[in-house]
Structures are given as C-alpha cells and as structure tokens.
Amino acid sequence: MVHLYGAKCSCHSKPSLIVQSRKGGQVSQNCVVTGIPRKITLEQLPEWKCENCGYICEKGQDHYSSYTYKCHQCNMTVKVADLVPFWSEYFEEYGFDAKREY
Numbered sequence: 870m871v872h873l874y875g876a877k878c879s880c881h882s883k884p885s886l887i888v889q890s891r892k893g894g895q896v897s898q899n900c901v902v903t904g905i906p907r908k909i910t911l912e913q914l915p916e917w918k919c920e921n922c923g924y925i926c927e928k929g930q931d932h933y934s935s936y937t938y939k940c941h942q943c944n945m946t947v948k949v950a951d952l953v954p955f956w957s958e959y960f961e962e963y964g965f966d967a968k969r970e971y
C-alpha cells in the first residue's frame with residue numbers, strides 16, 4: 870500500500886489522502902483530519918512512477934471508469950485503487966499517521 874495525496878481540502882488546506890472508496894476500483898480523496906471523502910478528478914491524481922522502470926506513467930481510466938496508471942515502457946497498467954489503502958484501513962491508521970506526519 871502507498872499513500873497518495875490529491876488536492877488540498879477546503880476545510881484544512883491539507884492534501885487529501887487518496888483511498889479506495891468501495892470495492893471495485895473506485896477511489897476518493899479524503900480529508901486527512903475528518904476523513905470526509907470527495908470525488909477526485911484525473912487531473913488531481915499525483916504522478917506515479919512505474920515501480921519497475923521509473924517511467925512516469927500516463928493517467929487514464931479503464932472500461933469500468935476506474936483510474937489507472939499506465940507505463941508505456943513496460944506496457945503495464947496498474948489500477949490506482951490497487952495501490953492505495955481501503956478507506957476503512959485509513960481510519961484505523963489515522964491516529965498513527967496524524968502523529969507521524971502532521
């Protein structure tokens with residue numbers, strides 16, 4: 870699991886944590902303080918470097934409109950939802966993260 874951050878929330882001006890919002894590949898960006906989810910646009914997704922070769926992946930969507938990162942060098946596609954924690958894991962980890970990062 871990796872922690873990816875989207876746009877800043879309007880309530881705290883902190884980058885929102887991207888989490889899997891429900892099973893099936895959808896992601897949302899959640900306020901790191903309140904956990905309130907918001908939709909995330911493709912443009913708000915951070916850059917992702919291929920774990921294999923370091924190439925900066927292209928952001929896109931698959932047939933189910935799940936966001937994806939595609940490495941053109943390896944011809945591999947990863948779903949953003951497969952990289953980030955499920956939202957309920959985030960809430961369990963939240964106290965720990967709050968101490969460490971904020």
Ligand SMILES: [Zn+2]
Nearest residue numbers: 878880881900
């Ligand atoms: Zn906030």
Ligand SMILES: [Zn+2]
Nearest residue numbers: 919922940943
């Ligand atoms: Zn690659």
